[in-house]
Amino acid sequence: MEKTEVTEKLALILRKVLNNDSLVLRDDMTASDVDNWDSLSHMIIINDIETVFSIKFKLKDLNKMRNVGNMIEIIISKL
Amino acid sequence: MEEFIFRTATINDVPFLVETIIEAEKSGSNILSWTTIFGLSESDSKRYLSDMLKEEIDGCELSISSFLVAETKGQVVAALSAWIEGENNESSAFLKGNLLSYILPNDCIQKASVIQPLLQEIHIDYIPGSIQKGAGYVAKDYRHRDLFRLLTDEIIGKLLKRNPSVTDAYTQIYGSNIAAIKANQKADFKIVMVKESPNEEILRYVPSNKKVLMKKELYK
Numbered sequence: 001m002e003k004t005e006v007t008e009k010l011a012l013i014l015r016k017v018l019n020n021d022s023l024v025l026r027d028d029m030t031a032s033d034v035d036n037w038d039s040l041s042h043m044i045i046i047n048d049i050e051t052v053f054s055i056k057f058k059l060k061d062l063n064k065m066r067n068v069g070n071m072i073e074i075i076i077s078k079l
Numbered sequence: 080m081e082e083f084i085f086r087t088a089t090i091n092d093v094p095f096l097v098e099t100i101i102e103a104e105k106s107g108s109n110i111l112s113w114t115t116i117f118g119l120s121e122s123d124s125k126r127y128l129s130d131m132l133k134e135e136i137d138g139c140e141l142s143i144s145s146f147l148v149a150e151t152k153g154q155v156v157a158a159l160s161a162w163i164e165g166e167n168n169e170s171s172a173f174l175k176g177n178l179l180s181y182i183l184p185n186d187c188i189q190k191a192s193v194i195q196p197l198l199q200e201i202h203i204d205y206i207p208g209s210i211q212k213g214a215g216y217v218a219k220d221y222r223h224r225d226l227f228r229l230l231t232d233e234i235i236g237k238l239l240k241r242n243p244s245v246t247d248a249y250t251q252i253y254g255s256n257i258a259a260i261k262a263n264q265k266a267d268f269k270i271v272m273v274k275e276s277p278n279e280e281i282l283r284y285v286p287s288n289k290k291v292l293m294k295k296e297l298y299k
Contacts, residue, residue, distance in 0.1 A: 030165075036204075039173075040198065041199075042180075046176060047189075059136075059181045063174070
């Protein structure tokens, strides 16, 4: 799967969970840049990513995620 | 007069830290959000909290290293957590959310995802670069001895030593927890924001429909 396709699918997940239809992803975007991106939302985002991409993260994968760019890289590495 | 030792928590303190998180979440009520939001029993909530703490991930409210404990005669009698939000470019929301998604069963996450939009109505974002004070608890027999304020001063001092550029400390408290609001006022925190949901359904899941943000300016 190409980075563009991963980014588009991730954007759909983030827009739904964070209830923000106009959210545009940036690689350096993190929780503090987006309203309502709290731990509960992040838990749901991770769960949705695993479902949509049919992958399963290890905790060490998750803890490498500092921002959206890292999330995309780690998703791609698991595909 | 009884002497207290303040020290950073270790893995041996996990049972007391779990008690601290549970009691802080209840905020003096009978509602435990871990049971109402995730559909867990209190004993399962404690087990999963223990598992998450034992992963020893630093930088969030489920980090052993975020806690300072007060000990007397070899017994831990109080604990308080605090961390610097976004330290090392690690958002505490990511770190705690990662632990939740990794440890909790899938059906708990599904249950929480239905309730999450309602809970957002009283959500207040953490401010990057500031000290965030999280769960605190003093065992019943040791209250009214100023332990909470002493722990607050110690933990802020410890974090400032690590990062002297921090200028503000914040804490978020349920509006119904008058005792905690007063204890924080005694520790020089002032109310700077109140977020309230008009939807009383939220009271099925958390102790209050109101969240209070309190701030302490850290003068150099």
